[in-house]
Amino acid sequence: MTDKKNHIDILHLANLAKVEIDEAAELKLESDIKSIIKMISKMMEVDTSDTLPLKSPLDSAQRLRPDQVSEKPNRDLLQRGAPEIKDGFFTVPRVIE
Amino acid sequence: MIGLEVHVQLATTSKIFSGASNEYGSLANENTCEIDLGLPGSLPVLNEKAVEMAVKFGCAISAEINEISIFDRKNYFYPDLPKGYQISQFENPIVGRGSIKITDEAGATKIIGITRAHLEEDAGKSIHDLFQGRTAVDLNRTGTPLLEIVSEPDIRSAREASEYFKQIHNLATFIGICDGNLSEGSMRCDANVSVRQKGDSLLGERTEIKNINSFKFVERAIELEIERQIDVLEDGGEIVRETRLFDPDKDETRSMRSKELSEDYRYFPDPDLLPLVLSREEIEKIKSELPELPQQREKNYQSRFGLSGYDSKQLSVDRSKSDFFEELAKASGLPKLSANWVNSNLSSLLNEKGLGFDQTPILPSLLAEILIRIDDGTISSTSGKKLFRAFCETPPEIPEIDDRIDEMGLRQIGGTDGLKDIVLDILKEHPTQLAELLKGKQKVLGFLVGQVMKKTKGAANPKEVNEIIQGEIKKG
Secondary structure, eight states, X not given: OOOGGGOOOHXXXXXXXXXXXXXXXXXXXXXXXXXXXXXXXXHHTSOOTTSOOOSOSSSOOOOEEOSOOOOOOOHHHHTTTOSOEETTEEEEEOOOO | OEEEEEEEEOOOSBOSSSSSBOXXXXXXTOSOOTTTTTOXXXXXXXXXXXXXXXXXXXXXXXXXXXXXXXXXXXXXXXXXXXXXXXEEOOSSOSBOSEXXXXXXXXXXXXXXXXEEEEEEEOOOEEEEEEETTEEEEEOTTTTOXXXXXXXXXXXXXXXXXXXXXXXXXXXXXXXXXXXXXXXXXXXXXXXXXXXOOTTOOSOOOOEEEXXXXXXXXXXXXXXXXXXXXXHHHHTTOOOOOOEEEEETTTTEXXXXXXXXXXXXXXXXXXXXXXXXXXXXXXXXXXXXXOOOOHHHHHHHHHHHHOOOHHHHHHHHSSHHHHHHHHHHHHHHSOHHHHHHHIIIIIHHHHHHHXXXXXXXXXXHHHHHHHHHHHHTTSSOHHHHHHHHHHHHHSOOOGGXXXXXXXXXXXXXXXXXXXXXXXXXXXXXXXXXXXXXXXXXXXXXXXXXXXXXXXXXXXXXXXXXXXXXXXXXXXXX
């Protein structure tokens, strides 16, 4: 159907992102992403051999924090939004196979 | 061919990106805050101590420290990673190329290249056997600062791998960036293993064994994996690139299927964190604060003090032990005696009491006074041990030492007149034994020396007593 070179494995990406998509969405996403890639390919045509890579768009550096404990234990409040807790643990459906 | 990735938990007080406590062993989820839980609206702020520790390690392995480094997001889903990504460093790590020396199987020094070391946050812990049918998640470990140290594939055997892991452990604890507690997971490693025919230049496909937390296990896991790969190839099979798990109970490595699809981490720069910029001056300052390193100390002890290779190594692995020895040697001026005492008497006392060298019950300056008195013959080496034990319980002031020696009756009776008189008395008191000795019966010599020791309550030097008796016999 599609040629291998231009094929984008949407289902693999969906699996990595843990989203479920149907076939219609798959086709739409593939064509959307292809057009984005086309745009990026166009940008790649610009000659950047004399340009240093931009490490961050902001002209500023990381601010550092002193190594001090500033947070008090506040477990009950922090766990209030969790779907299920037990004995102080968050619990989730068993993930080991 | 083996490459190791060692994860070192940095011994900071707080987390790498939040002000929550970094203490081990608290109640489940007690040491967490909004940032660790990845709640919306929370923003990470980098801990300066974690940066300093990473630079320290980089300087200790003579690595290039990058003045600009970048934090990236490594994306994957797992319940113990609430944000859905781990903040790590990918293309621009803080520490670049360096190297570390190990001793190979033939006893020669071998250099193992280190590709890079980068800062990242640890994930939480999933516990699968606590609740029926559910996985319990404890996020206390989330956000613990980690330094991941990646080696070149320079390691050639399981034993070399374990040696390399040990060296990293020694170095990291020595410079004080990690508590080194393997059973608490303070240091863990992943091993990349591949095999090839002798003479082949091409690398075979590799597998990765995850999360090994002991020197013994790393050696065994790699041995097993090498055997397994050779068996597969010899049976005409192919090695599949995969992540494997070492099971020490079953003594095998086995495939961890769940990770196969997650290879694609989709790294990208974390927009929440600006580039980390360090100045040359800051780097130089941290470098200048590094202590003299174990391998250098080991060399110095041999060249400066004439200690054996074994003793030097024993003394230089642990920072506090090494510092104690150096102070003791300096204060006493007796490096060899100091080395013996630190490696034997002091080590066994600390062992008995379950203490570390940073908790010695005696100061090096006081122990030095004991060693000086052993060396000049004031006390015997046996009395020295008694004095040492006593001083560990109730340490005296330095000027009181000699009084204490007298109170305990430990002063050695000198080889001159005092001791000679006692020996002569003993010989007179035991004419039968003396007669036997004169006939050449050497067995009674021990008995007579024993009698002198008894009379002097152990304060005489047995060697000297021996010599005096021998001298008397010669005289007839």
